[in-house]
Amino acid sequence: MRSQVRRQQVRTQKLGSVKKRRPCPETAAAAPAAAFRLLETYANLAKKGEHLLGNLLDGTPPRQWAHYPEADAIDQSGGYQWFYHSHSPADREVTSEHGHIHLFARKPLWGRRLRLGSEGAFAMLCGNPQENPETRHLVGLGFDAKGIPISLFTVNSWVTGDLMLGADLTLELLQSINLNTGHADIDTVIESVVRLCAPELQELLRRRDEVLRRHQGPDKLFDQSLELLSEVHIDLDKKLATVAIM
Template sequence: MNTETLEQVANAAADIVAAMQSFAEAGSNIVLEVLQGAPFVELEHYPPGDICDPENGSQYYFHAHPPARPSYSDFGHFHLFLRPEKTGGVDGLSRSRDDKTICHLAGISVDERGFPVGLFTTNRWVTDEAFYTAEDTIAMLDRFQIEGPVPAPEVNLWVSAVPVVYRADIEALIRERDVAIEAWRKEHPERDVFEDRRLEVVSWKKIDFEARLTEIREALDLE
């Protein structure tokens, strides 16, 4: 990691810490902030209608699945997208029936405290996106940025900063996703891999934010 990249990662990590401290001081966390007092219902999007940044072409929402999910379970997660107007005119490998070209970048799992604890990628049908190649998807990561007051500036800061802190991990997961998709295609040639409901979460890994903070401090030679 070069000095410029390290500084970007360190600044993003500081943004996450600041946001979480702000939540804690208010007796809240990022999950409570996105719920905005609404009753939690599994699979519903929070906030309703998703959060979109028209200028940056970025979008996200939070939700959770039933705990008995066999392929991947978490407390809840954020889905991050780049909207069609910012995908650069790149053609997806597979699209939804209404020709959507939105790109799903990654998912961020959180625990009950609102700490980031996992990263994952999904199959095309999961979020009804256009499925872009790994390299095209990775090229879009730099364009993801959410700004604005809704649901709260600190929430948008947190959501924008996590992909910066875990950029290398997300890139690796996106590449793993394509390898897994191709392997599944070869194993099941009779099925459309992008629509196969048996393949949902394609790649994932656990993360430890406190450990990542330690790594960043050590890289910066901070005690």
Template sequence: MDRSEASNLFIASTQAMFASGAPLMQRVIGNADGEAQSWSHYPESDVVNGGLSARWFYHCHAPEERGENEHGHFHLFVGKPALPAEVTSIMPAPPTKQKRADVVHVAALSINHSGLPTDWFTVNRWVTDEWLYPASSITDMLGKIDFRGPSGDPLVNDWLTALVALQREPVARILAERDAVIARDTVQAEDRGAEILSSTPLNLETLLD
């Protein structure tokens, strides 16, 4: 998706949500006031669509564990089989007897209490229990990530698809910063004290420039 198409999709989905009287958080959480329960998974099953098995879910940490103005955040993924077979994980998932989703985390997107996106961030391997792959293998796919399809709310899917396409550069940057942190050997994959590895603000005023 090129920048012009992404801009048009972002504007159209935002306007359609406003016109419907059901804004982003109401659609994601599924109630009229957009109030969420801490640690609940919205929707209950991930939204999964498209050839890359692009998926998302939203949740909120407990109030004392959130940023000052954070309501919650989206976690965005692609399916592990979407990556080239020759790409090697930089943080493999440890063996487990439990079922594990075959996913690679792209980034997380913070949402404030007004329902607006504020920051992108990356997380350590244990946070999303994934196979953590090199930034370059993910950034190559950023222009192809498409959450649209039969699963989930169509306007939310449109909005997230457009936003990722518009924000390829900052997302690629924080993925590279994440890899640099890991390369310094200061972070262990299962260290519960190391959760967010890189982040950057999202400036809505310049989003469509």
């Protein structure tokens, strides 16, 4: 199980159903550049003999359940934030995951857009929650022990202590992401993976909404029997082999 990973009160530092769609031309055009940046990042790390998460973890094994960084990595200009953590072996199914990143969007990115019809429909699907958190969980990225992304996943709202956004707005925020948290290599990997994996993200959110649609009851977002909503495993080697890197 992915047990609760955030306090119910999210930090407040300043700053419908999913229709399967073809990637827009802008998304398709971004894939080669994203592939190049991803390969360049790992090549530079290998040249220096460094691990992607080495600086974040200060060169030590991660403490289970701890947030890295402790107060989250805050994107001061773009309005995103993330943290990395790992679970205890007893709390994980058999998996090659070493840990994962939870990625969030802060209110300036979506506050006024909750009035969109698609967001109203998604709120209805979720049981019209009355909470008003400062962040919305966008996606989780699972990593193996080598620091390579191996999965994308979504979790129920009780896990992260905030809420979610509809699929269209979530995909838009992911595809336009431009992180500047002070953790340049990790920021680049997050940006590159979400741009490379646009089709997988569409499928991930389709599955998420289907699970929410099937689950009855007004408190589905806080039903602790409903934790992992959707997950898609990714093979970046195969993905990169299909992209004509510029």
